[in-house]
Amino acid sequence: MVFLLKTRQGSSFLSVMGLFCIMSLVLLPDIHPFISSYPSEDESFFHRAAPCIPLERSYFLSPGTDELITKYMNQCHELEQVSAKEPCKSIYEAFTAVCAQEESLINTINRSDYSNTEKNDYTSRLSRFYAIALKVSYEAKDIPRIYHYMEQSKFLRGPAKSAVSMPMKLEQLQRELLKMKQQYLSYFEDGDCIYALLVSGTNIVCKKIDFPGYRDTVQHFAALCADRQLLNAQYGSYAHTANILYQKLFAPMDIQPGSILVSPGEHFIPFDALTIDREGHDFLLYHFAISYTHSATGQFRIADRLTIGDNDFLGIAPECYAPEVALPRLFGAVQSLQKIEDCFAAPKILSRKTASRKAFLESMGNCSVLHIYSHAGLHSAQPILFLHDNPVYMKDIDLTKKKRLQLVFLAGCETAVAGSGDGPDSYSMADRFVYAGIPSAVATLWQVENKVVYAVSESFYRLLKMGVPRNKALQQAKIEFVKQGIKANQMPYYWASIVLFGNTGPITPAPVKQDLLSFAAILNISLCAFSRRFCI
Structure with a gap:
């Protein structure tokens, strides 16, 4: 399932109000969530549960929370089977119950009395929480929250781990990408399931990719790339693997040729070495200027x-x-x-x-x-x-x-x-x-x-x-x-x-110093006057 999101463009109006609306859309482009009968943006559990999940800082799950989350996620699956007509609603209700009943769900990592072992344990717990949150957000077609949780998950692997600020707003990211003429491609790995999010100045694509054997595939690809003799001996295997990764991770995302900024998941691979063809000759290198970043938030700050x-x-x-x-x-x-x-x-x-x-x-x-x-x-x-x-x-x-x-x-x-x-x-x-x-x-x-x-x-x-x-x-x-x-x-x-x-x-x-510019200007005027004086 692929969700597409495009910035709406205003149409011409004769009234002053219509002109105002057009200017608003141009100057402050709005990002509209995926249209769905439930929940609306105002009814989302993310708004109702906001006091229970303060997203402005980096937080970590309290001990004993895993069992609670597992319990309610099991209820989610049961509710999905019973209420097949409204799976999104049942998941939101169940997950809201998790947030409402466990106010101590999240604790800050900045506590000085935490050992490194405890902090790493909380990091692992929070990572699992983000995986669940992404599943819920994806089922609810809530693209802004998918982006938010993917950005938050990046902080777990970076230096901001101890002091995470609020991720960059999706609207702001789109404006930056439009200005830089870039596309942003982010991945989140959850076992054999991968969430991929593509953001450009005018378009958003979100996809959940089922990829059995993903980790073995990327490790095999990386091992081949890094070993000259092995790559030469098994180039056919390399070509097949590079094309499989392209077909799974890249091709479905509606990426336009040009500059692409990649925020990898847990496994880093050189994307420009993926191949469009099965023979291993048409590399992404020829079509995309690929760079990498820890997160969109860190990139543009x-x-x-x-x-x-x-x-x-x-x-x-x-x-x-x-x-x-x-x-x-x-x-x-x-x-x-x-x-x-x-x-x-x-x-x-x-x-x-x-x-x-x-x-x-x-x-x-x-x-x-x-x-x-x-x-x-x-x-x-x-x-x-x-x-x-x-x-x-x-x-x-x-x-x-x-x-x-x-x-x-x-x-x-x-x-x-x-x-x-x-x-x-x-x-x-x-x-x-x-x-x-x-x-x-x-x-x-x-x-x-x-x-x-x-x-x-x-x-x-x-x-x-x-x-x-x-x-x-x-x-x-x-x-x-x-x-x-x-x-x-x-x-x-x-x-x-x-x-x-x-x-x-x-x-x-570097800009030329002002005194040099002044000298150049004076010299240019003098030369022009000289040429006019002696011109026949």
């Missing part, structure tokens, strides 16, 4: 002040390492940075011995664009970056003081891979930057080949200099690499690992 100007680029390339670090040399890293620095006015490069731990920590707060060619990985579930003389753990970097940093390109291995711990311990290196408010981060999902990341990086910055938006610059840089003429370059192992998180707009040049 981060200010983007990125400009290219003096001292706005910092390139890091240890290339060779001190004997005590004992890591292989990254041949060609410095040469690649030298090509990239031509895209900036006055870049700063730390290479070889100058790319020390101390120099890195002192310099990274003074740039807007940070590009790192270095070995990276996870050590004791913590993201770690290797400089020439010593490693740097992400916990050693105070990103709250890096206000100028707007774009970071983490061109090491697995810089987008999350750790195995709980809470902050599970954040990837890219997560740390994005969660700290850095507008954009480019990172990798698995080990990358040096020649690939060099080529894609160089094309990426060249395109940015031309004014191409970040998501499209990365898309085109990948396509350029794929179409270099070497057939092996088409394998997703090489290019699909590199992904963009966060803001996607173009990087604009």
Whole structure:
């Protein structure tokens, strides 16, 4: 079942009131819920039960609530069977009873006396609650609430876990997407059931996808993508799996070609490596500029002040390492940075011995664009970056003081891979930057080949200099690499690992100083006068 929602457009009226209505629709587009005989927007249990579920903050289920929810959900199913004519009404009534009878359903996670184990347990309980709430909202065709609960569920995996604010309103999200000419695609996983929500400036599509074996399928797909030899040996299996995922997750959502912002579920996969055809040749890469985000709320609340100007680029390339670090040399890293620095006015490069731990920590707060060619990985579930003389753990970097940093390109291995711990311990290196408010981060999902990341990086910055938006610059840089003429370059192992998180707009040049503009204007006037004086 698919629900479609479109922004209504006013028609011409001769009266002043009619003109006022048209202006209201244009300036403040209204999002109308799916039309249904029950419940109406005002009668929804979400309004009646509002005092029992304060949605303005992040809350967690109290102990013993699971049994209560299970009891009432069983009653929901019974009521559905008895009252087949009004299944939505029966579910709403049953779920309202849950909210009304258990006022202590939710407790804040901010309680200082909670241990990490208790907080994780409450997180798990709340996740199950959201799964139930999504089921109820979907059956009731309440799209605004589907969006709301999907956004709330994203906070459980992010840093806002301890201080969640109200999700961005659906109407506001549509206005932002219309302005950015983007579409937002969000997923919520509930076992073999997946809820998918597509939001654009004028359209909303919601779908419940039954996908038996979903987790095994995405894990198999990810394993093939990340292993060059396995992918080469089993490319037929890859093509089949990539097309199945496309048919299930992407094709039914009425997505228009262009820019798409994806908020994944629990399992992250590179969507541009999915294939429209069954032979594994027509990648989504060719049709969509795909970027990723933690949530729509976080995406559009981060200010983007990125400009290219003096001292706005910092390139890091240890290339060779001190004997005590004992890591292989990254041949060609410095040469690649030298090509990239031509895209900036006055870049700063730390290479070889100058790319020390101390120099890195002192310099990274003074740039807007940070590009790192270095070995990276996870050590004791913590993201770690290797400089020439010593490693740097992400916990050693105070990103709250890096206000100028707007774009970071983490061109090491697995810089987008999350750790195995709980809470902050599970954040990837890219997560740390994005969660700290850095507008954009480019990172990798698995080990990358040096020649690939060099080529894609160089094309990426060249395109940015031309004014191409970040998501499209990365898309085109990948396509350029794929179409270099070497057939092996088409394998997703090489290019699909590199992904963009966060803001996607173009990087604009820094404004010319006013005194220079005045001088240019005076010079131009003088030249014009001179040419007129001596013109025959």
